[in-house]
Amino acid sequence: xxxxxxxxxxxxxxxxxxxxxxxxxxxxxxxxxxxxxxxxxxxxxxxxxxxxxxxxxxxxxxxxxxxxxxxxxxxxxxxxxxxxxxxxxxxxxxxxxxxxxxxxxxxxxxxxxxxxxxxxxxxxxxxxxxxxxxxxxxxxxxxxxxxxxxxxxxxxxxxxxxxxxxxxxxxxxxxxxxxxxxxxxxxxxxxxxxxxxxxxxxxxxxxxxxxxxxxxxxxxxxxxxxxxxxxxxxxxxxxxxxxxxxxxxxxxxxxxxxxxxxxxxxxxxxxxxxxxxxxxxxxxxxxxxxxxxxxxxxxxxxxxxxxxxxxxxxxxxxxxxxxxxxxxxxxxxxxxxxxxxxxxxxxxxxxxxxxxxxxxxxxxxxxxxxxxxxxxxxxxxxxxxxxxxxxxxxxxxxxxxxxxxxxxxxxxxxxxxxxxxxxxxxxxxxxxxxxxxxxxxxxxxxxxxxxxxxxxxxxxxxxxxxxxxxxxxxxxxxxxxxxxxxxxxxxxxxxxxxxxxxxxxxxxxxxxxxxxxxxxxxxxxxxxxxxxxxxxxxxxxxxxxxxxxxxxxxxxxxxxxxxxxxxxxxxxxxxxxxxxxxxxxxxxxxxxxxxxxxxxxxxxxxxxxxxxxxxxxxxxxxxxxxxxxxxxxxxxxxxxxxxxxxxxxxxxxxxxxxxxxxxxxxxxxxxxxxxxxxxxxxxxxxxxxxxxxxxxxxxxxxxxxxxxxxxxxxxxxxxxxxxxxxxxxxxxxxxxxxxxxxxxxxxxx
Numbered sequence: 001x002x003x004x005x006x007x008x009x010x011x012x013x014x015x016x017x018x019x020x021x022x023x024x025x026x027x028x029x030x031x032x033x034x035x036x037x038x039x040x041x042x043x044x045x046x047x048x049x050x051x052x053x054x055x056x057x058x059x060x061x062x063x064x065x066x067x068x069x070x071x072x073x074x075x076x077x078x079x080x081x082x083x084x085x086x087x088x089x090x091x092x093x094x095x096x097x098x099x100x101x102x103x104x105x106x107x108x109x110x111x112x113x114x115x116x117x118x119x120x121x122x123x124x125x126x127x128x129x130x131x132x133x134x135x136x137x138x139x140x141x142x143x144x145x146x147x148x149x150x151x152x153x154x155x156x157x158x159x160x161x162x163x164x165x166x167x168x169x170x171x172x173x174x175x176x177x178x179x180x181x182x183x184x185x186x187x188x189x190x191x192x193x194x195x196x197x198x199x200x201x202x203x204x205x206x207x208x209x210x211x212x213x214x215x216x217x218x219x220x221x222x223x224x225x226x227x228x229x230x231x232x233x234x235x236x237x238x239x240x241x242x243x244x245x246x247x248x249x250x251x252x253x254x255x256x257x258x259x260x261x262x263x264x265x266x267x268x269x270x271x272x273x274x275x276x277x278x279x280x281x282x283x284x285x286x287x288x289x290x291x292x293x294x295x296x297x298x299x300x301x302x303x304x305x306x307x308x309x310x311x312x313x314x315x316x317x318x319x320x321x322x323x324x325x326x327x328x329x330x331x332x333x334x335x336x337x338x339x340x341x342x343x344x345x346x347x348x349x350x351x352x353x354x355x356x357x358x359x360x361x362x363x364x365x366x367x368x369x370x371x372x373x374x375x376x377x378x379x380x381x382x383x384x385x386x387x388x389x390x391x392x393x394x395x396x397x398x399x400x401x402x403x404x405x406x407x408x409x410x411x412x413x414x415x416x417x418x419x420x421x422x423x424x425x426x427x428x429x430x431x432x433x434x435x436x437x438x439x440x441x442x443x444x445x446x447x448x449x450x451x452x453x454x455x456x457x458x459x460x461x462x463x464x465x466x467x468x469x470x471x472x473x474x475x476x477x478x479x480x481x482x483x484x485x486x487x488x489x490x491x492x493x494x495x496x497x498x499x500x501x502x503x504x505x506x507x508x509x510x511x512x513x514x515x516x517x518x519x520x521x522x523x524x525x526x527x528x529x530x531x532x533x534x535x536x537x538x539x540x541x542x543x544x545x546x547x548x549x550x551x552x553x554x555x556x557x558x559x560x561x562x563x564x565x566x567x568x569x570x571x572x573x574x575x576x577x578x579x580x581x582x583x584x585x586x587x588x589x590x591x592x593x594x595x596x597x598x599x600x601x602x603x604x605x606x607x608x609x610x611x612x613x614x615x616x617x618x619x620x621x622x623x624x625x626x627x628x629x630x631x632x633x634x635x636x637x638x639x640x641x642x643x644x645x646x647x648x649x650x651x652x653x654x655x656x657x658x659x660x661x662x663x664x665x666x667x668x669x670x671x672x673x674x675x676x677x678x679x680x681x682x683x684x685x686x687x688x689x690x691x692x693x694x695x696x697x698x699x700x701x702x703x704x705x706x707x708x709x710x711x712x713x714x715x716x717x718x719x720x721x722x723x724x725x726x727x728x729x730x731x732x733x734x735x736x737x738x739x740x741x742x743x744x745x746x747x748x749x
Contacts (some may be wrong), residue, residue: 013142042068043072046071050078053082053085077106084117085113104457106133111134119155139292146203151217154200211243212244212245215238219235220248220252233496254284258293269302282312286318288316298326305318311344313585320332330355358370358396364398367392368594384415388419393405412443414445414451424436434458437451449486452487454469465500496527496529515542520546521556523539527560554573587653588600588653591661594664598660617659657673
């Protein structure tokens with residue numbers, strides 16, 4: 001037998017059994033032998049086109065298809081499929097229309113690719129026309145076509161303005177509560193979503209045969225669009241139809257329980273997955289990690305992750321995001337390093353997840369390393385990552401870098417605008433923040449709930465009471481945003497700082513929602529600043545009604561009694577706390593020097609360099625006292641003499657951290673200190689009476705920028721300079737006069 005006849009036989013064999021071809025290389029070899037040995041035949045050519053379409057080899061498929069004068073049905077089906085799978089959806093639909101114009105009737109397994117093209121082109125009308133064609137041709141009995149229709153209507157449902165509407169559901173197997181609450185969706189949007197839902201449900205009901213894919217498509221479609229009650233009802237119907245849920249079903253249902261923080265039902269799903277050996281599935285594991293994280297069960301999230309034998313990028317991203325969202329920032333950074341060690345390439349969502357950890361811990365050097373990785377990886381054009389970088393640099397004290405990144409972005413969405421506005425607000429640049437807010441509105445970006453929090457933060461830091469009221473009223477009037485607890489808290493804080501305590505008290509009392517202990521605590525702090533003990537007692541009573549375990553309120557009242565020299569009342573408050581088992585969290589500060597974090601606790605002398613730290617503080621205090629600085633001991637609430645109070649301030653954690661930073665770094669180094677409790681407020685005078693520092697850090701998460709020696713010297717000649725610093729950092733700014741350091745202080749509560 002000659003080699004030519006052998007090749008002919010081999011080609012014929014492959015044409016009879018095209019599925020025996022396993023690689024693209026084999027398919028290309030078949031084409032070469034076919035062109036050499038086979039005479040022209042439309043049927044053989046169509047089979048070869050079908051082979052190529054299975055490997056998504058578009059150009060060879062087109063070459064063969066264009067060689068046919070009258071392509072048969074198999075050739076049309078194959079080229080339509082190849083176009084759709086290659087992302088050329090318009091060409092796929094064009095071929096389908098051309099085929100119909102030639103009077104060729106489609107086969108059932110052609111429609112899934114046509115419907116896929118309709119979805120990606122977001123053309124609902126064309127999809128509906130294709131559905132009508134399927135019904136007229138009597139092809140709606142086909143299982144794969146039915147599943148494709150279900151997927152199409154589910155996807156078009158998600159393209160509605162707000163997806164679907166959320167309804168409340170907590171039980172999977174029991175009766176569901178009756179509710180059609182829209183959660184803010186308009187009636188028009190509700191109608192559009194329900195139409196798609198009805199169509200999807202009708203398609204499912206009309207299907208003569210359904211498989212697990214059919215049920216999963218409907219369940220996932222409803223769940224992804226907020227139709228939680230309907231999704232869970234479908235799960236029960238699936239069970240009634242003797243269909244067992246698979247890992248995809250469970251992955252679709254878990255986000256529902258994550259949304260409603262129902263860890264009991266989430267554990268039921270987890271138990272079912274373990275019993276049916278689904279727990280090793282990466283997608284299901286990622287859903288379990290997200291569910292436990294949303295329920296504040298980070299230990300369970302880590303347990304699910306650690307039990308995975310194979311981890312893909314989705315599972316890594318899920319556990320990193322879970323740690324960061326639950327405040328376990330160090331663990332999140334550690335997992336990110338392990339992900340790189342495991343040679344799993346980070347994606348854009350990875351950087352969006354890990355960047356807040358750098359922002360929260362103010363680890364600027366690590367944030368810069370991540371920024372470099374982002375640039376090298378080509379992710380710097382990603383809008384979400386850029387917004388995370390803006391937030392990180394702003395919170396780490398580098399507002400100039402944050403603004404530079406913001407300016408480099410081609411497009412700005414609500415997240416990026418809010419990040420830069422909040423950054424300027426936290427840095428005390430209130431007018432710049434408000435100017436950016438106006439620019440955002442002029443660019444056609446509609447403000448949202450969070451952006452108004454940034455605006456009120458800016459107004460609060462600058463004492464812009466009238467502007468804040470104007471924005472507060474326009475929020476609901478012009479944009480339909482109902483004020484939330486955060487907005488009320490910011491306004492109460494603003495009024496308290498402005499000394500309008502009675503107005504703040506009436507404002508909180510007139511809220512349309514019940515005020516929480518934290519909002520009342522804002523006013524209580526203002527009462528302490530302005531030494532209004534009478535109102536403070538009224539506010540404290542309100543706090544104890546709604547939050548009897550509020551540690552801060554007890555401490556503040558005890559301190560205010562002590563400041564008023566009402567030592568018996570202060571002692572009673574402390575004794576009451578002791579009886580109730582209420583303990584104040586010890587103040588803790590930490591500073592990063594040479595890539596190592598050093599932690600300091602108030603009164604702690606365990607640091608190896610404590611003696612040098614104490615001597616540095618003592619020397620600096622003596623130097624600034626010679627300059628005319630008088631320590632303000634009124635805010636030290638111990639019943640001891642003034643001299644003892646003066647030296648007790650050495651034990652404050654942030655002072656120890658600052659002194660350590662000064663003796664451990666060269667002049668000009670930026671010192672970043674992170675503190676675990678909210679900062680209070682007090683007045684101090686530095687260099688005689690020339691520079692008055694009003695120390696009123698009013699936010700729980702704020703960066704205070706400290707001037708260098710040159711800036712301090714310039715400000716010293718200004719009679720009415722206001723600068724935000726911390727009450728326990730009484731003399732730290734003056735210390736910098738001798739060290740020429742730039743200090744950034746941040747609380748994490």
